[in-house]
Amino acid sequence: xxxxxxxxxxxxxxxxxxxxxxxxxxxxxxxxxxxxxxxxxxxxxxxxxxxxxxxxxxxxxxxxxxxxxxxxxxxxxxxxxxxxxxxxxxxxxxxxxxxxxxxxxxxxxxxxxxxxxxxxxxxxxxxxxxxxxxxxxxxxxxxxxxxxxxxxxxxxxxxxxxxxxxxxxxxxxxxxxxxxxxxxxxxxxxxxxxxxxxxxxxxxxxxxxxxxxxxxxxxxxxxxxxxxxxxxxxxxxxxxxxxxxxxxxxxxxxxxxxxxxxxxxxxxxxxxxxxxxxxxxxxxxxxxxxxxxxxxxxxxxxxxxxxxxx
Amino acid sequence: xxxxxxxxxxxxxxxxxxxxxxxxxxxxxxxxxxxxxxxxxxxxxxxxxxxxxxxxxxxxxxxxxxxxxxxxxxxxxxxxxxxxxxxxxxxxxxxxxxxxxxxxxxxxxxxxxxxxxxxxxxxxxxxxxxxxxxxxxxxxxxxxxxxxxxxxxxxxxxxxxxxxxxxxxxxxxxxxxxxxxxxxxxxxxxxxxxxxxxxxxxxxxxxxxxxxxxxxxxxxxxxxxxxxxxxxxxxxxxxxxxxxxxxxxxxxxxxxxxxxxxxxxxxxxxxxxxxxxxxxxxxx
Numbered sequence: 001x002x003x004x005x006x007x008x009x010x011x012x013x014x015x016x017x018x019x020x021x022x023x024x025x026x027x028x029x030x031x032x033x034x035x036x037x038x039x040x041x042x043x044x045x046x047x048x049x050x051x052x053x054x055x056x057x058x059x060x061x062x063x064x065x066x067x068x069x070x071x072x073x074x075x076x077x078x079x080x081x082x083x084x085x086x087x088x089x090x091x092x093x094x095x096x097x098x099x100x101x102x103x104x105x106x107x108x109x110x111x112x113x114x115x116x117x118x119x120x121x122x123x124x125x126x127x128x129x130x131x132x133x134x135x136x137x138x139x140x141x142x143x144x145x146x147x148x149x150x151x152x153x154x155x156x157x158x159x160x161x162x163x164x165x166x167x168x169x170x171x172x173x174x175x176x177x178x179x180x181x182x183x184x185x186x187x188x189x190x191x192x193x194x195x196x197x198x199x200x201x202x203x204x205x206x207x208x209x210x211x212x213x214x215x216x217x218x219x220x221x222x223x224x225x226x227x228x229x230x231x232x233x234x235x236x237x238x239x240x241x242x243x244x245x246x247x248x249x250x251x252x253x254x255x256x257x258x259x260x261x262x263x264x265x266x267x268x269x270x271x272x273x274x275x276x277x278x279x280x281x282x283x284x285x286x287x288x289x290x291x292x293x294x295x296x297x298x299x300x301x302x303x304x305x306x307x308x309x310x
Numbered sequence: 311x312x313x314x315x316x317x318x319x320x321x322x323x324x325x326x327x328x329x330x331x332x333x334x335x336x337x338x339x340x341x342x343x344x345x346x347x348x349x350x351x352x353x354x355x356x357x358x359x360x361x362x363x364x365x366x367x368x369x370x371x372x373x374x375x376x377x378x379x380x381x382x383x384x385x386x387x388x389x390x391x392x393x394x395x396x397x398x399x400x401x402x403x404x405x406x407x408x409x410x411x412x413x414x415x416x417x418x419x420x421x422x423x424x425x426x427x428x429x430x431x432x433x434x435x436x437x438x439x440x441x442x443x444x445x446x447x448x449x450x451x452x453x454x455x456x457x458x459x460x461x462x463x464x465x466x467x468x469x470x471x472x473x474x475x476x477x478x479x480x481x482x483x484x485x486x487x488x489x490x491x492x493x494x495x496x497x498x499x500x501x502x503x504x505x506x507x508x509x510x511x512x513x514x515x516x517x518x519x520x521x522x523x524x525x526x527x528x529x530x531x532x533x534x535x536x537x538x539x540x541x542x543x544x545x546x547x548x549x550x551x552x553x554x555x556x557x558x559x560x561x562x563x564x565x566x567x568x569x570x571x572x573x574x575x576x577x578x579x580x581x582x583x584x585x586x587x588x589x590x591x592x593x594x
Binding site (some may be wrong): 046054061 | 383431435437
């Protein structure tokens with residue numbers, strides 16, 4: 001997915017002279033083709049995130065469209081004030097491509113995890129927050145990103161993520177994708193959790209429980225109409241995210257449904273990470289297991305929840 | 311201390327009629343809002359006066375003119391000095407000064423680029439202007455355009471790590487179209503910079519970050535003019551100008567006093583005392 005995102009930056013840069021790339025001391029060889037062919041628009045800066053976001057703001061104020069890449073928490077934790085003031089207050093078209101969304105960097109420990117990034121970015125006025133499901137969808141997002149008017153936070157996954165998106169369903173920033181039609185259980189997910197949602201839905205279907213699936217790749221602005229339509233026939237709404245249960249997609253969906261005063265908010269199960277810094281290493285997959293985010297665990301949890309509903 | 315002769319000269323500098331007039335515009339603004347960062351505004355005035363009168367290219371009636379020099383007041387709390395110049399040059403009506411900080415005013419306690427013609431970047435949180443200036447200077451280079459970028463910072467502001475991150479980047483990119491000016495009034499909010507966070511050896515710090523550096527009496531209009539007429543100081547390097555100034559310059563009762571950094575409840579008597587010190591009210 002990161003590879004797809006970076007390749008698309010180069011493609012966009014070759015097509016559009018407004019596109020510039022800024023990285024903060026990324027891996028050797030990153031975007032080598034762009035560095036070779038468009039060196040004046042390729043900036044590999046030092047380890048100074050506050051500065052490179054301000055630099056991007058200055059370039060954007062002058063009409064350029066900067067694409068930035070670093071590890072997610074080094075954007076969202078390290079340089080939050082620069083993101084809020086330089087990018088969001090000025091509403092500038094700067095794209096933050098955040099490597100290692102969620103628990104991708106499980107082996108590297110808590111400093112490198114991005115488990116509150118969606119919550120933090122979602123809280124900023126003018127910010128758009130997107131987490132796509134696979135590399136193919138990343139290409140569609142990146143093509144759309146060029147003319148998006150304001151700042152954009154793009155959460156990357158691990159790479160080599162199972163391809164679950166479908167070009168036929170199209171892609172538009174801010175437009176959630178109904179992957180399976182609304183049913184008694186509605187799964188609303190973001191990012192690579194779409195793969196787990198699909199598998200969980202298959203497991204449940206085999207036991208006679210039909211699930212709708214809504215892929216809310218854009219966490220902000222949330223596609224409120226799509227969320228409400230998807231939730232309307234559901235006995236149970238389930239949100240699924242590689243993120244703290246609080247503040248991210250689950251919270252956004254709950255707010256959206258609760259804000260609809262014309263009907264009662266349906267029972268809503270928010271699946272995600274607990275309010276704690278994970279204490280283990282391992283892998284993204286083993287952390288999913290620990291926190292109950294694997295498809296079979298999700299299916300079990302839904303079945304148990306349905307049984308307990310009045 | 312190496313800065314003492316400059317500081318003594320700043321202390322002794324006399325203000326001419328235009329400097330007193332611009333300060334009266336600042337007092338008009340303070341009177342309108344009943345508050346403001348007084349000391350931080352008055353130390354800045356000659357720096358901004360010379361930039362706007364003699365150095366920068368701009369068109370007040372066309373604030374987004376592409377060829378203009380870019381100006382960022384990174385120490386946004388000194389905005390009243392910039393407002394005085396913007397009113398004087400016709401970017402904004404003088405009447406706007408009296409609306410300072412009122413509910414629907416365009417002029418607030420920190421400059422807002424979304425509202426004020428002639429303000430390039432909204433500042434207030436410190437340490438943001440120089441990184442943005444680096445980006446603007448790179449943009450000018452990418453376009454092959456000749457505009458320069460001026461960033462004015464406070465001395466306390468340079469405590470922020472992001473200033474030095476940007477300084478590293480400016481040195482790396484050899485941004486000779488970037489000029490950083492520091493209003494070195496030697497007082498930050500709590501007290502003397504020498505006690506709160508000493509930045510000395512200050513000029514050497516900028517040199518170490520690959521800037522060409524000059525020091526100047528920041529209230530000496532002729533000296534500022536001469537220095538700023540010769541930019542860049544060195545080819546292939548960004549410029550840093552350390553302007554030795556006096557916080558509260560022009561108001562004997564405020565000069566060099568940390569408690570005049572900001573006032574939130576200015577009395578009518580205090581306003582009158584300021585006008586008196588500056589030659590009396592202007593009668594339209």
